[in-house]
Amino acid sequence: MKTLKLLTISVLLSVLLTNCKNEPSADDLRLETADKQLKANLKMYTSTWDEIINKRKIDLINDTNFDHNITLVSNPKNIVGIKEFKAYYQNYLTGFSHVTFTITDVFGQGDKIVKHWNFKGQHTGDFFGIPATGKEVNIDGVTLVKMKNGKIAQEQDFMDNLEFMQQLGMIPK
Template sequence: MQGSRDARSHLYFDFDHDHDHDHDHDRTAERRIRNATRPVGDRSRRRPGSRQSAHVLDRRLHCAFPYGTCHGYAEIAAYFEEVFVALADFTLEIISIAEAGNDVLVHWHLSGRHVGTFAGIAATGRHIDLEGFDHFILENGHVVTNTVRYDQMEFARQIKLLPADRSFADRALKAAFNATTRVGHLVRRRPSR
């Protein structure tokens, strides 16, 4: 599935994933998320008198990303603008969806090329290939919370911010960190005069 490049018209996902994985439960959860993540402004135009409730939803909505928390649609749209600018050829494939009451978990696979600044890290041109998940909490059919998680160390390794796991550079980095930690423990244990 191709991720939307217009963060304001589609707040988050397109949810048109591979139909070979066609389970009724997944499709019901998809429908709920698709409707719940539609921008509040779109919903308020269709239901007279809902502008006040849309404003309340916007104030309550928050998304917790690995690099910070956004509140309201404007901040969330700005975050996704940064993501879409930073990742060329952005694709997001839904692997699975699980729903329990008002909680929906979406397991996804993201890929793209790191071509712009993201989380303070300048473009590297490197290919990104990550799995992660979103935990949506719905209230009255609307998303009020979205928590996004993925392996940040894997991201850092893929863009070469960190060395490859178990490489010589990785072992040296860990040895230096462990030595610094041991020295810190010794200094803290030393009795004060």
């Protein structure tokens, strides 16, 4: 009787193990692929902006890293296209020296990234038509990002512009 019970348990286990597949579902595979893409996007995004600002490699704003229709959501008008986007950020490299750009935190979901950053520098050159003041700036901000096919497709920056202008000496505190 004991042998029959062991045989029955053995057969049941064999049937269960044969029918039990260790293959991931389509949803599991989709999530794994999305997670890998997000990690790749985050790595590319942070290293690209570190190189552009801290190492002053403005030419990294190109069609390898950015969608050809890159859009900076801005007021009164969006900045669209690599050439215009590059010209906009050139103002930061022309206007400031001794720059330190730090990504404090970055995270995302799907094709969206949120970047919390800090920008420090000395205003030693023309910055969007504002002549050099020699003043130091230290400003925090957040950027909302959309990626497309592993490239940066859209950005929208948020920072305290009043504080920024006060630090530049353009507006009294």
